[in-house]
Amino acid sequence: MDSPTHVIDPDGEVIIVLQNANSSFAETTEEDVVANGSPHTVTKYDEETSSPTEEPVDAQEDVAADEPDPTEKTSAEEPIEQPDETGPLPKSPDKKCFRIQVSAKHLTLASPVFKKLLTSHFKEGITYLQTGSVEVIAESWDLEALLILLRAIHGQQYQIPQKLSLDVVANIALLVDYYECAEAVYIWTTLWIAALEKELSKAYSRDSISWLFICKVFRLSARFRETTSIVMSCSSSGWISNFGLPIPDQVIAAMNKCREEAIAKLIDKLHQTLTDLLNDSRGCSYECRSIMYGALTKQMQSNDLLSPRPVTPFPGVSYKQLVQKVSGFRSPQWVVGERSRYYHSCLGSSFARLFGELSDSIEGLHLENFVPPIPITLSEGK
Known part of the structure; x- marks a missing residue:
């Protein structure tokens, strides 16, 4: 048996064999997700076999014989490898595996x-x-995130960073979601999220979807509502994507529905206002209705x-x-x-009065409508 590359517990009975480590994370194009579904969706072990039907765990009997020898040190005090400042840990071209020695007792206590x-x-x-003793095969997990989670499970608090990047926290959330072990990183997650909050993306992007996934995993209700509002309000793609993350389909569908309904409602309001001006139900006089109708037509056309009138799913809007x-x-x-000194003013003589107050944000979704509660809920400091 090959020596472990990382030792969490020198007396541990379990070797986690991480293959194809540091695979691409949350980088799927929207077109691929819409056409093909979520390629990184994970499936837990079923009752009949220990081999899952999908990534990330692949229960093979043995590590391939042609795997290169590991080069990392085997000290139990070895610090967590830090990624290069320019990006995450690189994906090994030869798909080298990492062997992590851990305690079976700690694993079974922390993760069902x-x-x-x-x-x-x-x-x-x-x-x-x-x-x-036993080897457990894992596939595609981020090495840094896995080591941090395992150290948390084993109570090695001094070796856990107090501040992490959004990508690393999202990768930890992916592990926590799969292994159902939120309690193991409860205290640390509070610190990581507090440090990340200032960096919350205010646009629909890969980062905002990663943040949404973190909110879902750790039951951050207020932040979930805020993030879904940002995503729905700012997306112009025509279809909000999960970027390959295991966000419930109901959440993605609800966000797309709310976005489309909000856009359709505003466009309907514009066209209905045109119709009302044309049918003499808005405006105070022939001149008022004619001028406002012409101005609104020009603004809408430009x-x-x-x-053509925009239609669902409103791509580019x-x-x-x-x-x-x-x-x-x-x-x-x-x-x-000809002798008047004052501009005409009535309830229909300005667009602000015709349209009423408009909010540029869509109300966010409520997390409790999509996921069951867990015994612990992280404090959101609000």
Whole structure:
């Protein structure tokens, strides 16, 4: 048996063999996700076999014989490898595996997934019960995130950073979600999230979706509501993507529905206002209705809102930017009579009065409508 590359517990009975470490994370294009689903969706062990149907755990019998010898030190006090300042740990071109020695007792106490794997009829459990040691194959996890989680599970608090990047925290959330071990990093997650909060993206992006996933895993209700509001309000892609993260389909569908409904409602308001002016149900006089109708028609046409009329799923249309455009419509000004010194004013003589108050943000979703509660909920400091 090859020596471990990382030792969390020198007396540990379990070797986690991490293959294809540091695979791409949350980088799937939206087109791929829409067409093909989530390629990084993970599936837990089932009752019949210890080999899952999908990544990240692949229960092979042995590590391939042609794997290169590990080069890392085997000290139990070895510090966590830090990524290069220019980016995350690189993906090894030869798919070199890492061997991490850990305690079976700690794993089974912290994670019901590990407990099921090591104490039931899975082949890993049978091997462990018969020989007192076992190898567990894991696939594609981020090495740094996995080491941090395992050190937290083993109570090695001095070796856990107090501040992490968004990517690392999201990778830890991916592990916590899969192994169902939020309590193991409860205190640390509070610190990591507090440090990251100032960096919260205010646009629809890979980072905002990563943050949304973190909120979902650690049950951050207020931040989840805020982040879904940002994503729905700022997305102009036509379809909000999960970027390959295991965010519930119901959440993605609800965000897309709310975004489309908000955009459609505002566009309907514009077209209905045109109809009302044309049918004499808005405005105070022929001149008022004619001038406002012409001005609104011109503004809508110049902003691609008239013909052709935008249709769902509104690709290229951001609700936030749409509201800002409409709020910036220039209202005409005119005087009635040759000798009048005052501009005409009535309830229908300005776009602000015709449209009413417009908010450029969509109300966020409530987390409790999509995921069951967990025994612990992180404090959000609010």
